[in-house]
Amino acid sequence: MRALEIVATGPMVTVQDAGRFGHAALGVGRSGAADAASYALANRMLANPAGAAALEVTLGGLRVRARGPLTVTVTGADTPLRVDGRGAAMHTVLCLSDGAELVMGTPARGLRTYLGVRGGVDVPPVLGSRSTDVLAGLGPDLPAPGTVLPVGPPPPGFPNVDLVPVPAVGGPETTLRVVPGPRREWFTDGALTTLLSSAYEVTSRSDRVGARLSGPVLDRARDGELPSEGMVPGSLQVPPTGEPVLFLADHPVTGGYPVIAVVRSADLPLAAQARPGTAIRFTL
Amino acid sequence: MRVLTCADSGVLVEVADLTEVIALGAALDARPLPGVADVVPAARTVLLRLVPGADPGAVAAAVREVPLALVGGPAEGETVVVPVVYDGEDLADVARLTGLTPRGVVAAHTAATWTVAFCGFAPGFGYMVCDDDRLHVPRRAEARTRVPAGSVALAGEFTGVYPRSSPGGWQLLGRTEERIWDLERDPPGLLRPGVRVRFEEAS
Numbered sequence: 001m002r003a004l005e006i007v008a009t010g011p012m013v014t015v016q017d018a019g020r021f022g023h024a025a026l027g028v029g030r031s032g033a034a035d036a037a038s039y040a041l042a043n044r045m046l047a048n049p050a051g052a053a054a055l056e057v058t059l060g061g062l063r064v065r066a067r068g069p070l071t072v073t074v075t076g077a078d079t080p081l082r083v084d085g086r087g088a089a090m091h092t093v094l095c096l097s098d099g100a101e102l103v104m105g106t107p108a109r110g111l112r113t114y115l116g117v118r119g120g121v122d123v124p125p126v127l128g129s130r131s132t133d134v135l136a137g138l139g140p141d142l143p144a145p146g147t148v149l150p151v152g153p154p155p156p157g158f159p160n161v162d163l164v165p166v167p168a169v170g171g172p173e174t175t176l177r178v179v180p181g182p183r184r185e186w187f188t189d190g191a192l193t194t195l196l197s198s199a200y201e202v203t204s205r206s207d208r209v210g211a212r213l214s215g216p217v218l219d220r221a222r223d224g225e226l227p228s229e230g231m232v233p234g235s236l237q238v239p240p241t242g243e244p245v246l247f248l249a250d251h252p253v254t255g256g257y258p259v260i261a262v263v264r265s266a267d268l269p270l271a272a273q274a275r276p277g278t279a280i281r282f283t284l
Numbered sequence: 285m286r287v288l289t290c291a292d293s294g295v296l297v298e299v300a301d302l303t304e305v306i307a308l309g310a311a312l313d314a315r316p317l318p319g320v321a322d323v324v325p326a327a328r329t330v331l332l333r334l335v336p337g338a339d340p341g342a343v344a345a346a347v348r349e350v351p352l353a354l355v356g357g358p359a360e361g362e363t364v365v366v367p368v369v370y371d372g373e374d375l376a377d378v379a380r381l382t383g384l385t386p387r388g389v390v391a392a393h394t395a396a397t398w399t400v401a402f403c404g405f406a407p408g409f410g411y412m413v414c415d416d417d418r419l420h421v422p423r424r425a426e427a428r429t430r431v432p433a434g435s436v437a438l439a440g441e442f443t444g445v446y447p448r449s450s451p452g453g454w455q456l457l458g459r460t461e462e463r464i465w466d467l468e469r470d471p472p473g474l475l476r477p478g479v480r481v482r483f484e485e486a487s
Contacts, residue, residue: 024322024333025309026473027403027410126467136407137448182288182296228404230324230331232293254326254404262291265336 002068004117006147007101010061014208015121015140015149016114017053019249020129024230027253031133034208034249034272035112038076038169042116045073045093045164047157052120053130055143057113059275060106064115066096070151071118071159074102077110077273078168091164110170111275118159122152135209135250170273173199175281176263181236183226183258191218195236195261199279200244206276208250210237213280217242218260228254234263234271236282246280248272285352287344295332295343299352302401302413302441305330307352309402309477317350319343325402325477327411363397364479366445367486368436372456374424378438381421381455390485392419393457398443398481403473408447408465410475419443427453434459436483443483445475460486 006013016039019032033039033056043052055062060079072094074081081088082103088094096102107113123130123140132139143149184192200215218238230253231237236244237257246263247255248271261282263271274280286298299305309325312332319338324331332343370390379386396414403410423439428451431437435446437454446452447465464474475481 021321023407024324025403025477026407026471027405028407030322030333127472138407179289179291182290227327227329229296229326229329230294230333232290232331232333234291234293252405253324254402259290262293264291265293 002070002119002151004070004121004149004151005065005067006143006145006149007063007065008061008145009143010057010059010104010106012058013062013143014056014132014134015053015123015130015143016056016132017130018051019131020127020133023127024253028127028138029133029136029250029253030233031129031131031139031250033114035076035114035169035269037269038112039114041164041166042073042075042114045075045091045159045161046071046116046118047159048116048118048120048155052116052152053123054117054121055115057104057115058111060104060113062104062115064102066098066100067148068098070096072096072102073116074104074113075116076113077107077170079107079113080105089163091166093159093162107170109168110273112272117151119152119154122150133250134207135252169270170275170278173279173281174270174274175283176267176271178236178261178263178282178284181259181261184260186220186222186226186258187238187260188219188221191220191260194218195244195282196284199281202274202276202278202280204276208248210248210251211246211271211274213244213246215243218244226256226258228256231255231259232262234265234268235259236261236263246271285348287348289340289344292334292340294334295340295347297330297332297347298328299330302327304352306399306401306478308350311350311352317343317346326404327402362479363482364474365482365484366460366462368458368460368483369486370458372436372458374455375457378421378455378457382418384418389419389457392416393443394483394485398483400475400477400479400481402477403475406447406450408473408475409444410473410477410479411442411444412475412481413441417441421455423453424455427451431456432459434461434464436460
């Protein structure tokens with residue numbers, strides 16, 4: 001059996017795919033790779049089907065050993081790579097021989113790196129997906145040293161590029177495009193202006209559920225409680241403290257605080273690569 | 285009906301009350317709209333989560349045409365009986381808040397036929413409503429950091445059963461051994477929208 005053996009993890013590693021669809025009415029969210037663009041690129045480079053599962057690595061530090069020959073690629077936040085001690089490059093198709101060890105360093109910018117494997121990580125799906133939803137506690141357990149992740153049979157197609165040049169993700173400042181949200185009338189006019197003219201810092205209290213931001217307070221125009229309602233990723237939900245939370249892949253299915261604005265879906269990968277300390281600006 | 289958008293990811297439909305939420309949810313179940321990947325009913329809203337690339341304007345226009353009146357209230361779902369040991373830590377507080385005796389609270393909770401209006405908070409957590417408004421109580425002033433799995437609780441107009449242990453601010457009436465969420469079962473959730481529920485006192 002071909003497999004990836006986890007030798008060490010950094011701060012966090014999860015198995016992720018394109019997400020869990022169609023179960024929202026049961027209170028089950030979509031989850032899936034936080035930076036869907038980098039994840040999808042890994043599968044395209046390996047000629048995998050679009051939903052093949054990969055490893056999402058937060059702030060690097062992953063070491064894996066190949067059991068059987070494997071073809072892999074690494075996308076997302078740029079991290080130094082070594083295969084059996086020799087340097088290797090991001091965004092290239094890498095062939096690992098049986099027993100070879102791939103080691104990731106720590107990314108200098110960006111937050112999430114993806115290790116794709118030809119054939120996909122073949123753990124049993126839960127409700128149609130191999131994604132771990134850290135909020136709901138659904139999906140595969142978090143890989144830990146000693147975990148052996150089976151790899152699926154290789155797809156019929158073959159990789160047709162060795163290397164994909166892509167701009168580096170992450171950086172000290174990120175600009176995200178937003179659309180005023182469904183509950184904009186819960187806020188003062190000044191609040192939207194504040195949101196669009198200030199820098200908000202990603203705090204360390206951020207995870208796959210959401211990026212908790214610190215910055216100028218967004219004032220409400222009305223008191224009272226909003227009955228809980230469905231949420232989408234990219235929602236900028238404003239709890240009573242007035243500092244927004246930017247919902248990411250594992251956001252709660254419903255939420256009880258008003259949403260002042262929503263990040264456009266095309267910019268969600270950028271949001272997912274904003275590490276703590278990044279300054280985020282919002283623009284229409 | 286008021287139709288709001290969540291950038292290019294969702295269309296949020298605000299309706300008059302829970303009856304309309306349930307009716308719209310049922311109508312969209314029966315005849316799914318193109319471009320909609322997921323339907324999220326809640327207390328006063330139904331969120332339509334869009335498939336990537338779908339046009340929110342087209343979905344908003346289509347949902348305005350869904351006839352709520354023709355559906356006519358909650359769908360006829362199956363009835364589930366949930367046995368409960370009524371020894372919850374907040375039973376006395378609920379009695380005080382409702383003006384009933386603790387036995388009166390149990391009698392009202394077991395006499396009502398509850399309907400799951402929607403799910404949220406956690407996988408399999410069903411928000412259930414009934415016609416008896418005597419059981420409307422506020423959440424606890426302070427949430428508990430851990431509520432055991434199977435806890436049967438009240439908050440606002442709803443009753444609910446915690447599918448797994450989690451933090452929670454609802455008023456605890458008792459507990460059930462019934463498996464509310466079981467991934468080995470299809471569907472895994474016992475308390476799905478439209479399902480009717482009766483609580484039965486277990487000894």
